[in-house]
Amino acid sequence: MTTSGSLNAELDFFFLKPGASRPCTVVALRVQGKGAGLTALSGISIRLKQWTSTASTTVAATSVTPQPKNKLAPSCVATAGLASSSQSTVTVGTGGPNYIGYASCGASGPGGWVAINPDDVPLLDGGATMTQDLVSSAPTAALNFEFAIDNTEAGT
Numbered sequence: 001m002t003t004s005g006s007l008n009a010e011l012d013f014f015f016l017k018p019g020a021s022r023p024c025t026v027v028a029l030r031v032q033g034k035g036a037g038l039t040a041l042s043g044i045s046i047r048l049k050q051w052t053s054t055a056s057t058t059v060a061a062t063s064v065t066p067q068p069k070n071k072l073a074p075s076c077v078a079t080a081g082l083a084s085s086s087q088s089t090v091t092v093g094t095g096g097p098n099y100i101g102y103a104s105c106g107a108s109g110p111g112g113w114v115a116i117n118p119d120d121v122p123l124l125d126g127g128a129t130m131t132q133d134l135v136s137s138a139p140t141a142a143l144n145f146e147f148a149i150d151n152t153e154a155g156t
Contacts, residue, residue, distance in 0.1 A: 001083065001145055003044060003138040010047070012089045014134040014149070015056040016066075018124040019077025022153040025121035026101070026132055028114045034144040035107035042107040042140035046147065049133050050122060053095025056081065056131040066151060077126075078153060093131050100132065107143050121152075 004011040018024045031046050058081035066076040081090045100122040105111030115121045124130055134147065 001136065001147065003136045003141070003143045003145070005142045007141055008137055008139055010135045010137050011083070012056070012092050012133050012135045013083040014147070015081045015090050015093075015131040016124070016133075016149070016151055017055050017079045017081075017131045018126050018128050019079065019153070020127045022077050023123055023126045023128075024078045024151050024153045025123050026115075026149060026151050027121055028112065028148075028150040029101070029103045029134070030110070030112040030148045031103050031105045032110050032146045033105045033107040034146060038107055040140065042138060042143060044105050044107060044111075044143055044145050045137045046103045046105075046111075047099060047135045047137070048101030048103075048113075048122065049097035049135055050100050050124075051093025051095055051097050051131050051133065053129070054093045055129050056093045056133055057091045059091040074153075076153060078151060090133065092133065095130075097133070105145065107138070107140065126154075
C-alpha cells in the first residue's frame with residue numbers, strides 16, 4: 001500500500017464489514033513501513049474508523065474474503081474491501097466516523113496495535129450496515145507500507 005500523494009491527507013484503503021449471522025471484531029493490526037533511501041525521518045499513521053450509518057463499499061477497491069488461519073474454524077461471513085491501487089480508495093460509508101483505534105510505524109520500521117483484553121475489541125454486530133475502515137496518513141507523500149489485520153467472529 002502507499003499513503004496519499006498529498007501531505008497529511010487521509011487515504012481510506014481497507015474496510016471490514018460483518019456478515020449477516022455473526023458479529024466481528026478487530027483484535028490486532030500490524031504495519032511495516034517499506035521506505036528505502038529516505039532522506040528525512042517520517043512516520044505513517046493508520047487509523048481505525050467506524051462508519052455508523054451505512055457501510056463502506058468496494059467501488060474503486062477489490063473485494064476480499066477473510067480466511068480463517070485455523071482450518072478448524074468456520075468460514076468467515078464477514079467481507080472486506082482493499083484499495084486496488086496505491087492512490088485509489090474504498091468508497092467510505094456515512095455516519096461518524098467514530099475513531100476507534102490507531103497504529104503507527106516509522107517510514108521504514110514496524111508498528112501495530114493489539115487489543116489488551118476482550119473488552120478492548122471494537123465490535124460490529126452481525127448484520128449491521130456499518131464498517132470498520134483503515135485510513136493511512138503521513139507527513140511525507142506516497143510512503144510505502146504493508147499491513148495485516150486479524151479479526152474474529154463470535155459463534156452463533
